[in-house]
Amino acid sequence: MEILEEDYFKATVFKKLAHILWRRWYRQGSFGQTLGLSTLKTADLAPLWGLLGVPSYEQAQKKSISVSLLDEALRCSRFRSTLEKLVETLEGKQLTTKKEVEEKEAAQYRAFVADLQRMAPVVAKHLTENECRQWCQWFKQQDDTVRWQPFLLVENAWKNIPTTITRIPFYAYTLCGNPHALDGQEVAGRLLRQTLYNAYEMVDTVSTDDEMAHLTGEQENIQEMTPTEKENNLLLRFNLVKDDTLNFVAIQGLIATNGAGDEHPLWQAAVDTKTAWQVSLKQILEMATIQPARGKAVVLVENAGVYSMLSDVYPTLPLVCTAGQFTYAVWMLLRKLVASGCTLYYSGDMDVMGLVMAQRLRDRFPKAVRYLAMNTEVYIAHALPRNDVYDEMTVKRLQCIKDCTLQPIADAIMKSGKVVYQEGIIESIIHEIKSALVCDGWKSIDKACVL
Numbered sequence: 001m002e003i004l005e006e007d008y009f010k011a012t013v014f015k016k017l018a019h020i021l022w023r024r025w026y027r028q029g030s031f032g033q034t035l036g037l038s039t040l041k042t043a044d045l046a047p048l049w050g051l052l053g054v055p056s057y058e059q060a061q062k063k064s065i066s067v068s069l070l071d072e073a074l075r076c077s078r079f080r081s082t083l084e085k086l087v088e089t090l091e092g093k094q095l096t097t098k099k100e101v102e103e104k105e106a107a108q109y110r111a112f113v114a115d116l117q118r119m120a121p122v123v124a125k126h127l128t129e130n131e132c133r134q135w136c137q138w139f140k141q142q143d144d145t146v147r148w149q150p151f152l153l154v155e156n157a158w159k160n161i162p163t164t165i166t167r168i169p170f171y172a173y174t175l176c177g178n179p180h181a182l183d184g185q186e187v188a189g190r191l192l193r194q195t196l197y198n199a200y201e202m203v204d205t206v207s208t209d210d211e212m213a214h215l216t217g218e219q220e221n222i223q224e225m226t227p228t229e230k231e232n233n234l235l236l237r238f239n240l241v242k243d244d245t246l247n248f249v250a251i252q253g254l255i256a257t258n259g260a261g262d263e264h265p266l267w268q269a270a271v272d273t274k275t276a277w278q279v280s281l282k283q284i285l286e287m288a289t290i291q292p293a294r295g296k297a298v299v300l301v302e303n304a305g306v307y308s309m310l311s312d313v314y315p316t317l318p319l320v321c322t323a324g325q326f327t328y329a330v331w332m333l334l335r336k337l338v339a340s341g342c343t344l345y346y347s348g349d350m351d352v353m354g355l356v357m358a359q360r361l362r363d364r365f366p367k368a369v370r371y372l373a374m375n376t377e378v379y380i381a382h383a384l385p386r387n388d389v390y391d392e393m394t395v396k397r398l399q400c401i402k403d404c405t406l407q408p409i410a411d412a413i414m415k416s417g418k419v420v421y422q423e424g425i426i427e428s429i430i431h432e433i434k435s436a437l438v439c440d441g442w443k444s445i446d447k448a449c450v451l
Contacts, residue, residue, distance in 0.1 A: 008051075009090065013043040018090035021067075021083070029097045031083065034064040051077065112136040119148060120155035126195035135191070150188035153181060157192055162239045165285055169243050184231070196234055225364075232328045241281060247329045249284075250304070252276035252311055253294070253318035254337075256287035274315035276308075281329040290333060291340035292318035297436050298337055299372065302348035302357065303422040306429070317433070322348075326357065331364075338368045345436050347372035347429050350379050350409055350420035352394055355401050362403050372436070373428040376408050382425050383418035390417070 020039055021031045037045070049059055052073050071083035088094055113132060116124045127135065139147050156175050169179035182189045225233070235241060252275065256267040264287065270277050271293040284290070292298055298318045301307045307321035322330050334344060346361055346369055348354040362369045390398075401410035413419060422429065 008047060009086070011044065011047040013040055013045055013048050014086070015090055016040050016043050017048070018087045021087045022091045022093075022095065025087070025095045026098055026101075029099075031067045031087075033067055035067060035070075036064045037062060108140065109133060109136050112139055116151060120151040122158040123151055123155050123191070123195055126158075126198045128198060131194055131198075138187075150186075150191050153188045154191045154195060157182065158195070165236075165239050165241055165282060167243050167282075168235070168240050171240060193231065193234065196238055200234065200237060229328060229331055236285065241285065247281040247327050248278045249327065249329045249333050250276060250278050250307060250321040250323070251319065251333070253292055253316055254290055254298070254320075255293045256290045258286065259288050261288070271316075276311040276315070276319070279329075279333070281327075281332065284329055284332050284336065287336065289340055290336040291342060294318070295437065296340075296342050297439075298342050298344055299433055299436070300334075300344055300346040300361075301422065301429075302346075302354060306347075306422045306426065309426065310429075310433075317437075322346075322357070324353075324357075326360070334361075334365065338365050342368065343370060343436075344368050345370045345372045345433070347374060347422060347432075349422055350374060350383075350413070352390075352397055352413065352419075355406050355410055355413075356397055358406055359401050359403055362406075370436070371405055372432045373425050374409070375405060376412070378425055378428050379409050379412060379420050382420045382428075383412070383416065384420065384424070385416075385418050390414070 017035070017040060020035065024030070024032055040048075045059070048065070049056075052065065052069065054062065067083070074081045074083055074086060084095060109132075113124065113136075116132070124132075153176055157171070160175065162171060168182050172182040173179040175181070180186065182192055184190065184193065232242065253271060254267060255271055256264045258264055266283075267287075267290075269275075294316070295318070298320060299310070300320045300322055301310065302322050302324060304321055304323050307319065307323075310317060311319060320330070320333065337344065344361070344365060346358060348358050358371065358374060395414065398410040398414050401407050
């Protein structure tokens with residue numbers, strides 16, 4: 001008779017007993033000699049006393065039960081079962097020891113690594129032991145028909161690393177016919193990024209931080225990069241970029257040279273025709289250098305409306321619109337401008353997120369960034385009340401502002417709740433732009449362009 005067919009063994013006391021004994025077997029390879037009843041005190045013990053044949057007048061005196069007597073009682077009962085079978089049935093899994101489990105897992109891991117080295121040797125080479133173990137766990141949970149697919153795809157990707165800048169969707173499509181196969185949230189995409197990262201770390205060359213510092217004249221703080229920026233930088237080192245259709249930045253008054261040192265005609269034409277335009281991430285990455293057509297000062301404005309107004313009035317002004325949160329295209333453009341020795345004059349809203357972005361910019365380029373109309377004098381003169389109630393997260397953001405120019409503004413916002421928007425301080429921005437460009441030598445370069 002099957003144990004589970006009997007309501008008798010559905011009692012809570014037997015389920016608790018089975019779980020305790022299964023854990024004992026896992027740890028020490030046996031059930032032990034006795035089982036303390038205190039571990040079963042929350043369950044009704046009557047079914048257990050019935051199986052063991054313990055009369056009621058002896059039950060109160062019992063502090064423990066003999067494991068061997070329990071096994072004997074099962075064998076002699078109408079169920080003709082054993083304690084091992086009872087435990088396995090109620091726990092729903094076979095009895096096994098920790099040592100057996102570890103030996104089995106070790107054997108599975110060795111087999112996985114051996115197969116990986118045979119089927120995808122480049123992938124195997126560029127995974128750490130800990131990563132290999134994690135992938136082994138994933139591998140064991142997959143169906144036989146799909147478990148090797150991501151490894152083979154990434155192996156093929158490694159054999160076909162592009163020699164020119166290539167968008168990942170097209171790269172993936174040429175490899176397997178699926179443009180999304182190497183997206184960051186896909187299994188193969190995660191595996192590819194792991195191997196790329198490890199491969200770059202293995203290269204015995206200049207470290208990432210030192211290399212970037214060299215490119216930007218030691219003016220960029222690489223540690224301030226966001227995870228997304230670090231991912232984009234990693235992919236770029238292997239000539240891969242995400243789909244950058246919407247990753248662009250509005251600019252004017254900037255010129256660029258290609259890898260051969262020749263001025264790029266499109267950038268020069270935009271300057272010659274006094275045209276403001278949107279440059280894509282790919283176009284930025286393809287340029288060796290980017291700098292102002294005149295001088296070394298570049299004005300950055302957060303607000304698109306303010307950018308458009310300044311562009312209309314001053315079409316030769318070296319100008320960049322960061323448009324709120326900085327995209328990767330913005331960061332790459334700024335990196336190349338700083339590498340060319342430029343000074344970045346930034347103007348943003350004096351509200352919570354405006355200060356956060358200004359702080360991030362100063363953190364990244366501490367020696368190259370200056371502020372335009374972002375000071376306590378302008379704030380006091382133009383601050384407007386808001387009805388917003390700042391939550392804990394907003395307060396924490398303001399408390400993270402440490403720049404000596406921005407911190408007093410952050411303190412004032414926390415106290416008053418008042419903010420300043422760029423649209424309300426146009427005159428102050430223009431006045432400070434004039435001062436910045438005069439210091440940059442514009443007056444002697446082109447008098448007609450002095451604001």
